[in-house]
Amino acid sequence: MPDMPDENYKIKTNDVTVDYGDKRALHGINLNIQSNQVTSLIGPSGCGKSTFIRCLNRMNDLIMGCHVNGSILIDNTDINLPETDIVELRARIGMVFQKPNPFPKSIYDNVAYGPRIHGLTKNKDDLDHVVTKSLKRAGLWKEVSDRLDASGLSLSGGQQQRLCIARAIAVNPDVLLMDEPCSALDPIATAVIEELINELKERYTIVIVTHSMQQAARLSQKTAYFHLGEMIEFDDTSTIFTNPKHEMTESYITGKIG
Amino acid sequence: MVTHINSAFDDDIKDLNNKIAKLGALAETQLDETLVALQKKNIYKFEKIIERDKKLDKINDSISASVFETLALWSPIAYDLRSILVADKIGSMLERIGDYSKNMARRSQIIVNEEHFETLPVNIIGLGQHVQNLLHESLDAYMELNIDEAMRIWESDVDTDRLYLSIFKELLSYISDTPDDVKMLTHMIFISKNLERVGDYTTSIAKQTYFLVEGTVPKSERPKASIII
Ligand SMILES: Nc1ncnc2c1ncn2[C@@H]1O[C@H](COP(=O)(O)OP(=O)(O)OP(=O)(O)O)[C@@H](O)[C@H]1O
Ligand SMILES: [Mg+2]
Numbered sequence: 001m002p003d004m005p006d007e008n009y010k011i012k013t014n015d016v017t018v019d020y021g022d023k024r025a026l027h028g029i030n031l032n033i034q035s036n037q038v039t040s041l042i043g044p045s046g047c048g049k050s051t052f053i054r055c056l057n058r059m060n061d062l063i064m065g066c067h068v069n070g071s072i073l074i075d076n077t078d079i080n081l082p083e084t085d086i087v088e089l090r091a092r093i094g095m096v097f098q099k100p101n102p103f104p105k106s107i108y109d110n111v112a113y114g115p116r117i118h119g120l121t122k123n124k125d126d127l128d129h130v131v132t133k134s135l136k137r138a139g140l141w142k143e144v145s146d147r148l149d150a151s152g153l154s155l156s157g158g159q160q161q162r163l164c165i166a167r168a169i170a171v172n173p174d175v176l177l178m179d180e181p182c183s184a185l186d187p188i189a190t191a192v193i194e195e196l197i198n199e200l201k202e203r204y205t206i207v208i209v210t211h212s213m214q215q216a217a218r219l220s221q222k223t224a225y226f227h228l229g230e231m232i233e234f235d236d237t238s239t240i241f242t243n244p245k246h247e248m249t250e251s252y253i254t255g256k257i258g
Numbered sequence: 259m260v261t262h263i264n265s266a267f268d269d270d271i272k273d274l275n276n277k278i279a280k281l282g283a284l285a286e287t288q289l290d291e292t293l294v295a296l297q298k299k300n301i302y303k304f305e306k307i308i309e310r311d312k313k314l315d316k317i318n319d320s321i322s323a324s325v326f327e328t329l330a331l332w333s334p335i336a337y338d339l340r341s342i343l344v345a346d347k348i349g350s351m352l353e354r355i356g357d358y359s360k361n362m363a364r365r366s367q368i369i370v371n372e373e374h375f376e377t378l379p380v381n382i383i384g385l386g387q388h389v390q391n392l393l394h395e396s397l398d399a400y401m402e403l404n405i406d407e408a409m410r411i412w413e414s415d416v417d418t419d420r421l422y423l424s425i426f427k428e429l430l431s432y433i434s435d436t437p438d439d440v441k442m443l444t445h446m447i448f449i450s451k452n453l454e455r456v457g458d459y460t461t462s463i464a465k466q467t468y469f470l471v472e473g474t475v476p477k478s479e480r481p482k483a484s485i486i487i
Contacts, residue, residue, distance in 0.1 A: 214333055241335045243473030254338045255267075256260045 010035035010175065010205040011056060016070035018051050018060065025051045027229045028070065033222070038197060038206045040216035040237065043226035044252065049209040050098060052226070053177045056207065057093035058086060074175065091118050094173030096181045098209070100160035102152030102167075107144050110152045110163055111135060114171035130170055137199075138166035139192030157184045165193060169200070176200060178208040182215065194219055213253050217241045225249045267332055274324050274345050275401075278352070281317045282397045285352045288314070288359035289393065289456065293386040296366040296378070296449075304367040307359065314356035321349035337473075344470045348400065351459045355393065358452040365445040372442050379443075380428045382450055385421045389453045392418070392460040400467045411464035412476060418457035425450045 011033040018026040026048045033039050041049045051060070058079060060066045072079050079089060091114065102110050111131045114120070121127040131148075135141040140162040144155070152163050161184050168176060178197075182190040197206055197219055210216050216223055217237060224234040225246070233246045244250045262268050288307055295303035325346040328334065334342055369375055392411060399407040426447060433443050468476050 213335060217335065242339070244336060250336050251260065254334070254336050255263050 008034055010074065011207075012071075012073040012076075013055070014071045014073075016052070016055060016068065016072060018048070018055065018069075019067045020063070021065040025229050026055075029231050031224055031231060031234060033205060033207060035205045036201055036203070037222060038201050038208060038220040040220035040223045041207065041209045041226060042211070042213065042216050042223060042253070043232075045211075047226040048229045049226055050179050053095075053179055053207055053209055056175070056177055057090050057095055058084075059095065061086070087117075091171050092173055093175045093177060094168040094171060095177040096161070096164050096168050096179065098179040098183070100157060100164050100184070102155070102160050102163050104151065104153055106149045107135075107152050107155070107163060108148040111166045111170050114167060118171055120171060131166075134166040134170040135163075137169060137196050138162045139189055139196070140166055158186060158189055161185060162189060162193070165196070169196075173204065175205045175207070178206065180209050180211060183211065190215075213241070225252065227252070267334075267338070270324070270328050270332070271338075271341060274321065274328065274342070277317055277321050277324065278345055278349060279401065281314060281321065281349060281352045284310070284314050284317070285355045285359070286390070286393055286397075288356050288363075289386070289390055292359045292363045292366060293383055293390070295363070296370065297383050299370045299375075301367065301370050304363040304370075307363040311356050311360040314353055318349050318353035322346065325349075337470075340470050340473065344466045347466055348463055351462055355456050355459050358456050362449045362452050365449050369442050369445050374439075375442060378446070379432055380425045380446065380450075381421075382425065382446060382453070385418075385425060385450060385453050388421060389418060389457045389460065392457055393463075396460040396463040396467070400463055400470075403467065403471050405468050405471045408464040408467040408471075409476060412461050412468065413478075415457065415461040418454055422450055422454035422457075 009032040011031075013029055013031050016026060016029040016031075017024065029052060031052075041052065043049055054060045054063075055068055055072055056074070056079075058068075060068055068080065074093065078084075103113065105113070108131055111134050112127055115127060115130050121130055132141065132145075135144065140159060143159060144150075144163075152160065155163060161181060165178075165181060176197075182193055185193065194215070197208070200206060208216075208219065210219075220237045222234065223237045223240040225232045225240065225244075225248070227248055233240065233244060233249045235245070239245075240249060241253065244253065250256075288310065291303060291307050294300070295307070325342055328342055332338070392414070395407065396411050398404070399411060429443050429447050429450070433440055436443075465476060
């Protein structure tokens with residue numbers, strides 16, 4: 001790893017361990033994430049990518065029996081301190097989930113929800129503008145502009161995922177966590193989201209979980225490889241995909257059995 | 259051997275490697291037959307060698323096509339990507355080595371046809387055999403992924419340079435002594451130079467082998483003999 005002055009890391013995790021009941025899902029993860037970059041998390045199914053990404057905005061709080069230990073600093077503040085305002089935290093650290101989860105509300109209200117509760121818009125025009133802009137950036141506008149009142153649940157899977165992306169970016173988060181955001185999207189919608197991520201990284205810090213090696217390679221500057229709850233390798237994406245140090249990483253990304 | 263879960267990729271790589279092996283064997287044959295025919299003044303052999311060069315071109319074209327297709331269909335990364343890029347480069351190098359043999363066959367044909375040509379006045383055959391060994395060893399090192407051997411070949415380029423240089427100097431002095439033979443002697447200079455170039459390619463094959471295995475190019479500076487006199 002290139003040496004970085006500490007303050008350039010947006011997110012610092014130190015010895016993060018997660019247990020679901022008596023089953024350990026993450027074993028002491030130390031991963032520092034830079035701002036204005038895309039960091040990819042890759043690894044086999046069940047290795048703990050979603051568990052890790054959920055730690056970063058305390059989504060694991062909602063899971064019964066889930067215990068997170070170790071420290072997670074965002075902007076040098078421990079997010080697990082009791083005084084943390086979770087609503088404020090989740091506005092700052094937006095998330096797109098592996099499974100699309102639109103609210104059972106209209107398309108418009110799904111996107112308007114965040115700006116409304118956080119009081120981000122002054123009036124209806126302002127809110128209309130944010131909703132339109134977010135839907136456009138998520139590449140969904142053309143498909144839904146004539147039915148903003150329809151339920152979010154009436155959309156196809158891939159459209160729902162883009163709706164969730166529009167909802168996440170509508171509040172202008174600092175950090176965007178995306179758990180396989182494109183797994184249900186066609187190549188064009190995927191390209192639109194990738195272009196959006198590229199553009200967002202100018203201002204945001206983005207962490208993305210993906211099963212597409214090519215997507216990790218195209219999008220991210222840093223890549224972390226997870227295996228069975230451990231972080232095996234973390235390096236520049238170009239190094240991971242041309243010459244990984246660890247044999248387990250190489251086997252995984254090239255689809256080999258040892 | 260670590261294999262891919264999707265074995266169709268391994269099959270494609272195997273096909274590619276088989277083509278390289280075939281091209282390598284042909285490149286070795288072309289070089290060998292040229293040198294033997296020159297040594298034995300076997301005038302009838304050269305046309306056959308020149309004609310056979312088309313076969314090498316064809317195999318190399320087929321390697322390029324496979325490389326292109328494999329890259330497009332599999333989007334390989336890491337070692338997989340290197341193995342395909344290296345196969346492509348080595349294929350082109352073997353094809354170029356074939357071209358040099360063809361060129362040497364043409365020049366040898368002219369030399370052997372000269373009325374007063376008896377034997378080679380300089381040890382071109384010795385240089386040729388040295389380069390032949392290098393070619394054989396570099397292809398072996400590539401097929402066996404033997405980087406120690408590859409490094410040894412990469413560093414031995416200086417020997418080829420020295421051999422070439424001494425032949426070159428000798429031929430220059432013959433030219434000034436017997437200006438009537440200038441045409442024949444000049445062809446011999448070109449043949450020696452071609453052999454030296456083939457030697458260069460064998461060190462490139464060795465370097466590609468190192469890159470294939472290690473993912474980086476060799477760091478150390480290699481020894482060089484000064485070619486300019
Ligand atoms: N709510 C939960 N309760 C109990 N165990 C869980 C829970 N969520 C995840 N796990 C376990 O924790 C481990 C890591 O799961 P996680 O969902 O983080 O994997 P992942 O890397 O995101 O996998 P995938 O690529 O399939 O999404 C798995 O063994 C999983 O069974
Ligand atoms: Mg997951």
